[in-house]
């Protein structure tokens with residue numbers, strides 16, 4: 001007949017040696033699986049047995065299967081419970097996966113800061129295009145095709161005759177037409193020139209143009225606005241001085257310098273060209289120069305960011321080198 005006890009004893013011994021639900025399932029397969037030792041017992045030749053023998057075998061076999069199944073189910077439940085008690089299969093106290101946080105580029109953060117300062121002075125931000133007409137970039141600004149000033153801005157020409165703007169002054173005409181006068185506006189953005197690269201020159205750079213046009217706008221307004229701007233950027237009073245400068249679209253034109261300490265030495269540092277908007281530029285935008293006057297300036301944002309952060313080489317800003325950029329994360 002069926003030798004049930006030794007089989008059940010061996011099953012119990014096997015189960016005592018395992019702990020996880022997976023291991024219990026493997027033991028079940030060895031006994032009750034398709035090729036399991038208990039299953040195989042049932043596959044025998046019944047033709048040699050009498051009817052009574054068959055009946056006795058059948059009930060013994062079923063009882064063995066039921067008891068084995070019960071023990072296996074209990075073992076599986078125990079294994080599952082101890083797995084739950086052990087908690088999740090990861091260590092909650094480990095530090096989380098490091099999600100690297102992006103940051104705003106130092107030139108853009110300088111731009112945003114300067115925009116805020118100008119907004120507080122009643123200027124609006126007028127966005128422009130990087131590809132503009134030759135007229136907007138030159139002619140409207142009193143720089144006709146044969147003017148030598150064109151040579152100062154070695155220009156990238158597009159196949160359709162437009163240009164990559166060489167300065168944000170290219171927005172002056174459009175802004176005066178779109179916004180009308182009186183107006184106070186700034187136009188920040190990227191400009192392009194075919195420059196020879198060095199410590200302070202890049203073929204791609206950022207300017208922030210300012211334009212204020214009204215009935216009595218004078219050089220005094222220009223100086224006052226610049227001093228307020230510098231005081232806000234550097235968080236202290238800053239001395240400025242004006243030198244004559246030539247640009248066909250301003251009259252008079254200036255270079256504005258400010259007093260600062262560079263490498264431990266106090267000195268004048270050139271900050272931006274500026275001037276009173278030339279009557280021809282006003283006229284080109286449909287503004288009456290006998291009634292209105294205005295000032296314009298072209299702040300070099302890249303230059304300002306260099307001064308603000310003490311960066312020694314302009315090329316670092318566009319280098320894409322994270323070791324450079326990441327130093328400014330804390331300033332945002």
Ligand code: PHE
Nearest residue numbers: 167169247273274296297298
């Ligand atoms: N657009 C000039 C330049 O980039 C700067 C400038 C702007 C000068 C406004 C005067 C007034 O060189």
